[in-house]
Amino acid sequence: MSSDTPILSIRDLTVDFAPKSGRLPAVSNVSFDVTAGEMMCVVGESGSGKSVTALAIMGLLAADTAISGNILFEGRDITRLSRREWQKIRGRQIGMIFQEPMTSLNPVFTIGRQLVETIRHHERVSVRAARDRAVELLDMVGIPSPRSRLDDYPHQMSGGMRQRVMIAIALICSPRLLIADEPTTALDVTIQGQLLDLLNDLRSETGTAIMLITHNMGVVAEVADRVTVMYSGCVAEQAEVMQIFDHPAHPYTSGLMNCTPKLTVTSAQLNTIPGSMPNPAAAPPGCLFAPRCELAIDACSEGRPAQVNLTGNHSSACIRAEMLLGESAE
Ligand SMILES: Nc1ncnc2c1ncn2[C@@H]1O[C@H](COP(=O)(O)OP(=O)(O)OP(=O)(O)O)[C@@H](O)[C@H]1O
Ligand SMILES: [Mg+2]
Known part of the structure; x- marks a missing residue:
């Protein structure tokens, strides 16, 4: 497989928890690729459908959830697979790290026992091996001193260490793709930076592609190769990281950038995008995004905007994208 062949290719993914209700689906017509060895960040506010997208890829949504579209993993449509x-794919070829490691680790067993059991679940090896x-x-x-940490219980470790253990568990089978859902959100800024560096290093050393979910544009700036911006279950914009920061082509992306926390700013001074995401029952x-958009014109209320392909791999679901790009080029 060439290095830019997608490991994961999502096409028109729609996830609807209440298909007959007339409410907005949690995820609507989402498409993106993750290629071998790349760090693809999915970014968006709370409730934009990031975790639901990840759970759909992992096959972890309830059986009665209405899911349509295709999820191709190494060319195979995994939505057609039996549970x-x-x-066989989950945990072996696709690993996942969740936000809160304390809920994923079992508090009554040592770290060593949890690692050993997971290793032996996947591989037929002795306890010693x-x-x-x-x-x-x-x-x-x-x-540090990993052998002596095997006998620790999760509560004896710091939050950052526990998250490292979760990353170790996700790496047991050398997955081709790692999905990390807000893996650093609960941690302080220094530890957050260390874990992002770790993910970046692992990606370069092992060639594992990483889909990193975050609501923080600062995290995106730090590690992403490519970015998918989600709003209200839809893809607002997609681009290489440099294009997103230098020439954003969706007002929502610019809004997210303006509310990225800076280390020098206290939380009382944080900007937010005025307004909130539409109520799914009355979209x-x-x-x-039009009701919150400073650039909205009458035409923005006439039908859902389609994705417009801009230069390179850049696309935006804003009818004013070309105008925005023109402005940022000036
Ligand atoms: N099991 C479920 N049943 C019904 N609705 C759900 C379910 N899981 C998620 N949703 C809804 O789907 C939408 C998207 O949720 P999701 O968890 O994907 O958001 P998110 O982008 O991950 O947000 P956050 O940044 O807070 O983690 C939300 O409106 C949420 O309430
Ligand atoms: Mg989430």
Whole structure:
């Protein structure tokens, strides 16, 4: 496979928890690719559909959820797989790290036991070999004196260390793709930076592609190769990271950038985009961002805007995208 062949290709993914209700689906017609070895960031405010997209890829949504579209993993449509077949991919070829490691680790078992059991669930190896592999993995994620930490319980570790353990567990099967859903949000800024560096290093060393979910444009600026901006279950804009920061082509993206926290600013001074996401039960007829958009014109209320392809791999779902690009080029 060439390096730019997508590992993951999502096409028109729609996830509707209440299809007959007339409410907006949690995820609507989302399409994006993640290519081998790249860091693709999915960014958007709370409730924009980031986690639901990740859960759909992992096959972790309830069986009665209405899901349409295609999720191609290494060219195979995994939405057509049986639960059993999906399970072979989940955790082996696609790893996932969740936001709060305390809820994913079992508090009554040591870190070593949890690693050893997971290793032995996937590979037929002795307990001794699994312990050696556990030490190797803890070392790889930057845990000092890993052998002595095997006997620690989760509560004996700091939040950052626990998240490193979760990354180690996700790496057990050397997945081709790692989905990290807000892996650093609950941690302080320094630890957040260290974990992002770790993910970046692992990506370069192992070639694992990473889909990193965040609501923070600062995180995007730090690590992303490419960015997918989501708003209200839809893709607002997609581009290489430099294009997004230098020439944003959706007012929502610019809004997110303006509210990125700076280390020198206290939380009382944080900007937010005025207004809130549309109520799924009473969505506006046109662009879902129009009611909050300073640049909205009458035409923005006439039907949902389609994705417009701009230069390179840049696309935007704003009818004024070309105008915005023209302005940023001046
Ligand atoms: N199991 C569910 N049943 C019904 N609605 C759901 C379910 N899970 C999520 N939703 C809804 O889907 C929408 C998208 O939620 P999602 O969790 O994907 O947001 P998010 O972008 O991950 O937000 P956050 O940044 O807060 O994690 C929300 O409106 C949420 O209330
Ligand atoms: Mg989420």
